[in-house]
Amino acid sequence: MIVPSNEDLILEESVAETLAVEPRRPALAAANGTRFTSNIVGPLLFLRDMLSFLLAFPIALFAYEGLFGQMLVPSVHFFAATAMVGTFILLRVSKDSYLQNLFTMNERGDSAIFDALLSGLVATALVFLSGMVENFSRGVSVLYVAATVMLLSFSRWPFNSLLERMAQRGVIGQRIAFYGADPGSIEAIRKVLAASDLSHLHFVGVADDRPKLPDVPELPFIGGSDELATMARAGKVDQVLISVRNLPSARLHEIMERLNSVCVDISLIPDQAIDLAPDYRVRLIGTLPVLTVWQRPWRDVSGLLKRTEDIILAVLALIVVSPIMLVTALLIRLTSAGPVLFVQPRVGFNNEVIHVLKFRSMYSSQTDLVGLQTTTKADPRITPVGKxxxxxxxxxxxxxxxxxxxxxxxxxxxxxATHMRVGDLFYQEAVKGYAGRHRVKPGITGLAQVRGLRGEIRTLERAKRRVELDQQYINQWSVWLDLWILLLTVRAVFLDADAY
Structure with missing residues (x-):
């Protein structure tokens, strides 16, 4: 927590005059205010959760009395409520929910509703195991859980709005200075941070001890490490980002030695983090930070869930469409010579070749196993039934x-298909990042197909857009997204003119 004084504001104006820049209106708190870092989000989130549980108790009692008009045994229900709150807190703490800041909250979201439902089930089980079930009202238990979930759900928007207003008014804020006047690196860092939509971040300038430094657009030059330490000592800098390329370790220790006497956060941004941004995630292997460029999607529980979903939906679909498949097989057999099924090698999971089954829609003598020839709208190879x-x-x-x-x-x-082309190039040669779509199993339908990119890929722009949507699906996958795509697929079957 940082409380700026009147002397601090006078010093800030003098620094601005020295730098020959127009003093900015402080986006952070005024002299009579208090400023917090974004780590205050965790305690505020805990306060919101506890208020929801506390307010849910009288709501549940009032609703129960109005519906049933019965007396309750206080000790049993106090035990159940305490067990539910305790379990909820343990779940939240295990996920580091109360150690969040504005960035992690935007990235991870809020699982409070799920945690409340799970803790309600745990509390009910504890009541049964404790032998208190005879004096336990299931009705008030359901009402309490429902009221808690309702309050947690309805409080999300006002809570997020409160955080946004606190950031805009400067109650939550982080003043950042760069050390290392490398305009390209600083611009890349600012773009990455701007994409995160963190309104509490404010860049105050650039410091460097090297002579003949280039100007950094829109950022004043603070001076060397001594001037930077002076600003930090006056409360004008909260964090220093060191972004010098090819920085020797001796030089890094020298910079840190000059700044370690003042209360300021010091962070080092490695070159790779700038070059690869924003296509990575920061992970820890033990205590070692690593930049994860690619990560296996749908592993462990999510992989089992995806496979279970596939089996259930495929079995149900086969039951529903089996009459259509029988009629289709009969029509193909009666109207053209050749097999009913067309088996084509295609590229699947882990870039391995799989054999995809289709009802034959072309004359058997004109089928294309490797996909050298793109299917067109008036393709003469397609049979009347195939159309x-x-x-x-x-x-x-x-x-x-x-x-x-x-x-x-x-x-x-x-x-x-293994030899599918876009213009004169193979698909994997024409579109950057194409191979990334093979990190998961291919699908019967996909996000690209319900976003208007079904059928023939006529241009390089459409090919790139299809790969972008494939990557978006992989990164944002959920069971609900799959169900939504399947519903839109049914609509696209009848309304999409690009299918032929």
Whole structure:
């Protein structure tokens, strides 16, 4: 917590005059205010949660009395409420929910509602195990959990608005100075931080002890490490970001030695963090920080959940569409020579070749196993029955068997033929980041297909956009997203003119 004094404000104006820049209106707190770092978010979140539990108690009692008009045994229900609150706090603490700041809260979201439901179940189980069930009202228990969930849910928007107002008024704020006048690196860092939408961050200037330094746009030059220490001592800098490229360790220790006598946060940004930004996540292996560029999606529990979802949906879909598949097989057999199914090698999970099943929609003598020739709207290779099958995506239904086999998923990036091209280039050569879509199993449908990129890829721009949407799906996957895509797929089957 930082409380600026009148002397601090006078010093800030004198520093601004010395730097020959127009004094900025303080975005942070005025002299009569108090400023916190964004770490205050954790305690405020704890206060919000506890108020929700506290207010839920009279709401539940009032509702129970109005509905049932019965007396309760106070000790039993006090025990249940205490068990629920205790379990909830343990769950939140185990997730470091009360150690959050504005950045981690935006990135991780808030799992308070799920934690409240789970703690309610745990508390109920403890009542049963303690032998208090005879004097325990299930009705008031349900009402208490419902009231708590309602308050936690409805308090999200005003709580987030409160944090935003506190940041805008300077109650929550972080003044940052850069050490190292490298304009390119500083601009890259500012862009990354700006993309995080953190309104409490304020950049006060650049410091460096090296001579003949280039100007950094929109940031005043503070001076060397001594001047930077003076500003930090006066409460004008909260954090120093050291962003010097190829910085020798001896030089780094020298800078830190000059700044370690003042109360200020000192952070080092490695070169790779600037060059790769924002395509990485910071992780810890033990106590060693690492920049994770790629991470396996859908692993452990999420992988089991995805596979379970695929099996259940594929079995249900096969039950529903099996009559359509039988009729389709019969029509193909009666109207053109050749097999009913077309088995095509395509690129799947981990860049391995899988054999994708489709109802044959082309004349058997003109099929293209490797995908050298793109299918067009008036393609003469397609049979009359095949046109209907492709228009309604019925030709894709045998891929439900690929899902059950484990080669494919219900939803995911569409698998491409091994020699598929965009213009004169292979797909993987034409689009940067294309291989990243093979980190997951391909799908019968995907986000790109319900966003208007179904069917023929006519331009490089459409190919790039399809890969972008595939990557977006991988990064944002959830069961609800899969169900939403499947619902939109049904709509696209009948309304999308790009299917042929």
């Amino acid at each position: 209907v099958l492709r228009r309604l995506s019925i030709d894709e239904l045998p891929q439900l068997l690929n899902v059950l086999k484990g080669d494919m998923s219900m939803v995911g990036p569409r698998p491409h």
